[in-house]
Amino acid sequence: MKYFILFGPPGAGKGTHAAPMAKKYNLKHLSTGELLRAEIAEGTELGLKAKELIDGGNLVPDEVVEGMIAKAFGKYRDVAGFLLDGFPRTVTQAYDLKEMLEARDEEVTAVISLMIPDELIKERIAGRAKIEGRADDAKPEVIENRIRTYHEKTEPLIALYRDEGIYHEVDSVGTIAEVEERVSRTVAEILAKA
Ligand code: AMP
Numbered sequence: 010m011k012y013f014i015l016f017g018p019p020g021a022g023k024g025t026h027a028a029p030m031a032k033k034y035n036l037k038h039l040s041t042g043e044l045l046r047a048e049i050a051e052g053t054e055l056g057l058k059a060k061e062l063i064d065g066g067n068l069v070p071d072e073v074v075e076g077m078i079a080k081a082f083g084k085y086r087d088v089a090g091f092l093l094d095g096f097p098r099t100v101t102q103a104y105d106l107k108e109m110l111e112a113r114d115e116e117v118t119a120v121i122s123l124m125i126p127d128e129l130i131k132e133r134i135a136g137r138a139k140i141e142g143r144a145d146d147a148k149p150e151v152i153e154n155r156i157r158t159y160h161e162k163t164e165p166l167i168a169l170y171r172d173e174g175i176y177h178e179v180d181s182v183g184t185i186a187e188v189e190e191r192v193s194r195t196v197a198e199i200l201a202k203a
Contacts, residue, residue, distance in 0.1 A: 010115055011036065011090030011203075013196075014097070016166070017123035018159040019152070020133040022181050026123065026192050027094045034196070037085040040094040041074045044081075046143075064144045066154035068162065071101045079109060090118070098163045103170075119199045120170040121192060123181035127156055 013036065015023045024040060031038035045063060048056030059069045074096055082091065097103040110116050125133070131152060138146035145151050170176040177199065179191045 010088075010113075011118045012110060012115060013090065013092045013118055014120040014170075015092060015094045015123070016120050016163075016170075017181065018125065018127075018130055018163075019155045020130040020137065021123035021125050022133075022185070022188060023094045023123060025185060026189055027092055029189060030192060030196060031092045033193075034092075034200075035089040036092040037081070037088045037090075038092045038094060039078065039081050039096070041077060041096040041098075042094075044077045045069065045074075064151070066145055066151035066158065068098060068158060071099055071105065074098075075102060075105050075109070078106070082109065082113070097166060100162075100165055100169065103166050117170070117173075117175060118203065119196075120166075120176045121195055122167065122176065122178045123188070123192075124178050125181045129182065130156055 011034070013030075015027050015030070017023055024043075027038045027040065030036065042063075045056070045059050049060050049063070050056070055073065059073065062069050078093070078096055085091070093106075097106050106117070131149075134146050134152050137143070145155065167176060177195050179188065179195050181188050183191075
């Protein structure tokens with residue numbers, strides 16, 4: 010099985026580029042943000058607990074997202090692998106993912122990091138807010154908190170995956186088609202070496 014991580018700050022285009030990549034390589038796209046929003050929409054206990062944290066731009070506890078990921082790994086067997094979008098987001102999640110995969114005799118294949126400057130994050134999220142209507146996209150202070158959280162808690166993962174030699178950066182500034190082409194080329198290079 011292949012395990013790809015689509016990495017990057019909020020608004021970098023992870024969701025946009027995950028869909029075509031998952032389709033092309035028969036990967037199950039797992040977005041922890043989408044899974045959490047589905048729990049909220051269904052009004053589950055987990056969703057109710059997560060809502061306040063998400064709406065404030067804070068991360069939900071590691072064990073909550075890890076539980077969702079473990080469940081999905083067990084559920085989808087008829088795929089070539091998984092495309093993780095928005096997970097892992099903390100060093101603990103990264104180590105726990107490593108353990109989860111080791112238990113299955115698997116490992117992370119590659120991390121594809123979508124790079125955009127902070128100023129552009131705000132612009133992109135403002136554009137998305139009009140289309141998707143997400144509460145956490147609507148307030149400037151919540152967006153600031155999500156960017157800060159990314160830098161403090163998620164960005165340290167870059168060094169970790171770089172040390173493992175599986176970290177690849179893709180410039181996410183440009184049109185969707187341009188970035189998709191860059192992502193495609195990077196995945197092709199990774200698979201050619203695998
Ligand atoms: P996203 O759709 O990936 O931008 O995620 C939306 C929100 O869901 C984030 O701001 C967090 O509050 C929560 N979330 C998503 N993935 C994770 C994760 N791996 N760890 C903790 N919280 C997460």
